[in-house]
Amino acid sequence: MRLLKSLAFAAALAPAGYLAYGVFAHTLGANPVDAITDGTGTWTLRFLALTLLITPLRKWTGWNALIRYRRMLGLFAFFYGTLHFLTYLVLDQFFSLDDIVADIVKRPFITAGFTAFVLMIPLAITSTAGWIRRLGGKRWNLLHKLVYVSAAAGVVHYWWLVKSDISRPARYGAIVAILLAARVWFAYNARYGVPSRASAAASRRVADASATIDRL
Amino acid sequence: MLIRRVPDPGWSDVTPNAQYVRRREFIRAAAVPLVAGVAGCLGLASDAEAQGGLAKLAFKRSALSATDESLTPYGDVTTYNNFFEFGTDKDSPSRFASSLRPRPWTVTIDGAVKKGGQFAIDDLIKPYQLEERVYRLRCVEGWSMVIPWIGIPLGDIVRKAEPTPQARFVEFITLNDPEQMPGVRRRSLDWPYVEGLRLDEALHPLAILAVGLYGEVLPNQNGAPLRLVVPWKYGFKSIKSIVRIRLVEKQPVGSWERSQPSEYGFYSNVNPEVDHPRWTQARERRIGEFFKRKTLMFNGYADQVGSLYTGLDLRKNY
Numbered sequence: 001m002r003l004l005k006s007l008a009f010a011a012a013l014a015p016a017g018y019l020a021y022g023v024f025a026h027t028l029g030a031n032p033v034d035a036i037t038d039g040t041g042t043w044t045l046r047f048l049a050l051t052l053l054i055t056p057l058r059k060w061t062g063w064n065a066l067i068r069y070r071r072m073l074g075l076f077a078f079f080y081g082t083l084h085f086l087t088y089l090v091l092d093q094f095f096s097l098d099d100i101v102a103d104i105v106k107r108p109f110i111t112a113g114f115t116a117f118v119l120m121i122p123l124a125i126t127s128t129a130g131w132i133r134r135l136g137g138k139r140w141n142l143l144h145k146l147v148y149v150s151a152a153a154g155v156v157h158y159w160w161l162v163k164s165d166i167s168r169p170a171r172y173g174a175i176v177a178i179l180l181a182a183r184v185w186f187a188y189n190a191r192y193g194v195p196s197r198a199s200a201a202a203s204r205r206v207a208d209a210s211a212t213i214d215r216l
Numbered sequence: 217m218l219i220r221r222v223p224d225p226g227w228s229d230v231t232p233n234a235q236y237v238r239r240r241e242f243i244r245a246a247a248v249p250l251v252a253g254v255a256g257c258l259g260l261a262s263d264a265e266a267q268g269g270l271a272k273l274a275f276k277r278s279a280l281s282a283t284d285e286s287l288t289p290y291g292d293v294t295t296y297n298n299f300f301e302f303g304t305d306k307d308s309p310s311r312f313a314s315s316l317r318p319r320p321w322t323v324t325i326d327g328a329v330k331k332g333g334q335f336a337i338d339d340l341i342k343p344y345q346l347e348e349r350v351y352r353l354r355c356v357e358g359w360s361m362v363i364p365w366i367g368i369p370l371g372d373i374v375r376k377a378e379p380t381p382q383a384r385f386v387e388f389i390t391l392n393d394p395e396q397m398p399g400v401r402r403r404s405l406d407w408p409y410v411e412g413l414r415l416d417e418a419l420h421p422l423a424i425l426a427v428g429l430y431g432e433v434l435p436n437q438n439g440a441p442l443r444l445v446v447p448w449k450y451g452f453k454s455i456k457s458i459v460r461i462r463l464v465e466k467q468p469v470g471s472w473e474r475s476q477p478s479e480y481g482f483y484s485n486v487n488p489e490v491d492h493p494r495w496t497q498a499r500e501r502r503i504g505e506f507f508k509r510k511t512l513m514f515n516g517y518a519d520q521v522g523s524l525y526t527g528l529d530l531r532k533n534y
Contacts, residue, residue: 029307030288030296030503031359094507099496109494160494163357164475165304165404 001065008069012076015043016083033091040084041113045158045172047077048151052179059186071127074147078124081117109160116153119146148183151176268294270432273346275366280422281350282516288361292503294435298355299456300404301390301397302437308399309437316396316457318434318441327462328383331376337441341427344368348431349424351447353454354486354515358508360500365445366428371419373461379415383463386418387411388444388455405471411455412468412482413446414524422447422520425458448517450484481534485525486515490534 019039022028028035054070057063093099103110123144125131132140155176159169267290299309302316323340326332346366354360374386392408394400400407417423426445427434434440439456446453452472472480479493488498488511499508514521525533 030292031306031501033501033506034306034359091506092508103496107494107496164300164472 001068005068005072009072012047012072015039016080033087037084037087037092040080040087041158044077044080044084044116045151045154045176047073047080048147048154049172049175049179051077051147052151052176056179056182056186075124075127078120081120085114085117109157112153112160113157116150116157119150119153123147123150148180152180267430268432268435270435272432273366273428275346275348275428275431278347278349281348281364282352282362283350285350285352285362287350287364288503290430293361293363293429294437296361296503297437298357298451299399299437299439301392301399301407301409301457303399304404310435312398313436315398316391316436316440318436318457321441321459323442323458324460325373325377325462326460327387327464328380329463330378330380337427340373340442341368344372346427347424349422349426349445349447351422351445352515353445353447353451354500354511356450356452356480356484356492356497358495358497358500359503360511360515361503364430365424365426366431367424367426367445369421370423370425370444371421373425374415374418374463377461377463379463382465384415385464385467386413386415387460387462387464387468388413388458389460389462390455391457391459406474407471409455409471410468410474411444411453411470412464413453414467415463416524417446420521420524422517448485448514448521450486452480453484483525483528483530483533485521485530485534486511487513487530487534489513490531 019028019036022035023032026032051070051073054066054073058066089095089100093103104114105111123146126135126140126143135143155169155173158172159166162169295310296306297309298306299313302309302312319337321337322334323337324332324334346368348364348366350362350364352360352362370386388411390409391397392400413423424445426439426443427441429435429438434443439454439458442458443456444454444458453470467482470480470482470484472484473482486497491497497511500511501508512518
């Protein structure tokens with residue numbers, strides 16, 4: 001388990017390694033700054049989607065050990081989001097605060113992207129076991145629902161910035177939409193549905209798992 | 217008696233300007249064997265060899281070239297392109313444009329002209345002396361390059377066709393062949409690609425029809441065999457792989473204007489004061505540079521082309 005987690009950690013760092021290598025080896029094409037902005041941005045979205053995938057996957061497969069990866073995936077989303085924001089801050093605007101404020105206010109796609117990033121900050125801060133204890137599982141869970149807004153804002157950010165070919169943002173939009181719809185489905189079932197034996201067993205395991213988390 | 221000391225000439229005073237502006241190429245050329253040697257020892261691949269190995273062109277240099285700019289390397293000019301007929305990624309054109317057949321190629325000149333017709337590309341160009349024009353190219357997306365184009369003044373071709381009094385605009389049309397252009401199978405834009413200029417813009421000496429760059433025939437991904445270059449307008453106005461030039465009475469609607477009229481206008485002059493609705497146009501990233509630089513009015517050609525637009529509200533006519 002430990003080894004698997006280390007492997008996952010290394011794999012999650014690989015895109016950053018690839019970009020860093022590309023800067024020095026000149027493999028990022030004619031416009032490396034654009035390639036970095038693009039790369040860090042899409043990897044933020046991918047990690048957000050992976051984070052959101054954990055719960056549905058766990059419920060459908062009953063493979064509860066997956067929960068151990070969720071925090072790491074979420075923090076990697078924040079890591080790539082931070083790199084993405086820093087690229088904008090330094091290489092795009094060179095710390096020009098006036099321009100950045102103007103951008104955030106005037107340009108809807110920047111407003112959306114900035115929102116997506118800012119919403120991740122409290123989630124990253126409260127990602128520790130100590131914060132889960134301090135907030136209590138219920139409140140912590142409620143706070144961390146912000147990740148839904150962040151992912152949606154991230155897709156909107158991508159959608160609004162492309163020039164004409166929306167096929168890629170549409171793909172991410174579809175994935176995030178399905179992952180969010182799954183939550184609506186679960187909530188509906190939890191309230192009105194007759195749980196099947198398998199899902200009852202699964203939800204028992206989920207309850208056990210969340211209790212475990214609460215105890216952490 | 218007053219003895220005035222004349223300062224000793226520096227290297228810049230005795231170096232011909234044409235060579236001076238190409239100083240980086242010289243250094244690069246000198247560095248190639250060195251870098252290649254070192255890289256060879258280290259087992260690294262070298263991409264410093266930049267020329268395309270395409271047919272060389274005979275040309276004269278032009279006084280209309282931008283002289284104070286260092287050129288964007290050939291490798292960047294030919295691998296970082298927007299040419300949606302071959303896909304929407306920047307490297308799609310260089311990867312997929314080998315399916316384009318730039319010869320034989322026929323250009324139709326018609327509409328409000330006395331001497332229109334269909335011309336084989338080589339017959340069309342042959343009567344003229346090719347010129348090298350080093351121009352800044354500013355993309356509407358916020359990046360720019362400096363490219364040594366080889367071409368002829370567009371005005372020469374237009375005048376030779378003898379426009380009739382009805383001719384007020386020039387419309388250009390790109391090849392639309394799904395067999396040669398895999399990107400047109402998808403409707404990322406309304407094909408064929410169309411662009412237009414006002415007749416006086418088309419007759420301006422800075423507007424050229426290019427057939428080459430860096431002293432060689434145009435690579436396919438840069439719009440072979442014939443493309444427009446209008447250096448004071450955003451790059452998408454400089455339409456590639458032209459098959460038809462039409463003199464018309466009504467203002468043509470370009471492909472980008474058709475796709476998003478609130479964002480891309482007919483004029484599309486480079487203007488740092490008029491933002492794209494979604495992003496700023498005040499600054500640009502010159503390819504090869506790390507930080508952004510200020511965008512210049514009419515891409516730095518205000519002295520030459522400003523008078524074309526006197527009295528025109530550039531905010532409305534973006």
